[in-house]
Amino acid sequence: MRLRRGRTKNADGGALTDAELIAWSAQDPEIFSAIIDRHARRVHRRLARRLGVPAADELVAETFLAAFRLRHRFDITQADARPWLDGLATELANQFRAAGRN
Structure with missing residues (x-):
């Protein structure tokens, strides 16, 4: 499978799974x-x-x-x-609350 920059479809025209995109991002980080x-x-x-929205605005960036x-730790056997x-976002939300930022 060849992936051209900016594409999220495989050679057959089907959408790439999250796992495929994450795997490809090791070679081309922009694909992430x-x-x-x-x-x-x-x-x-x-x-x-x-x-709340202000905290979410900050934490969504931190999550990604x-x-x-x-x-590199993502289990690529999981397509989604x-x-x-969600686990990363939850962990960051818990740290946000524990720090008294909310």
Whole structure:
């Protein structure tokens, strides 16, 4: 499978899974932006329900920064990154609260 920059589809025209995108991002880090495009809005909504919009605005960026830095730990046998991203967001939300920032 060849992936051209900015594409999120495989050679057959099907959408790449999150796992495929994360794996490809090891060779081309810019590809990780497709993960952000797919999931940022949902992660933001989840954080906003827990902590409010201002905190969510900050923590969604931190969530994807952590995901990018830890992408080598993602289990690529799991096609969907949502549970992994939710776990990262939850951990950051808990740290945010523990620090008294909310």
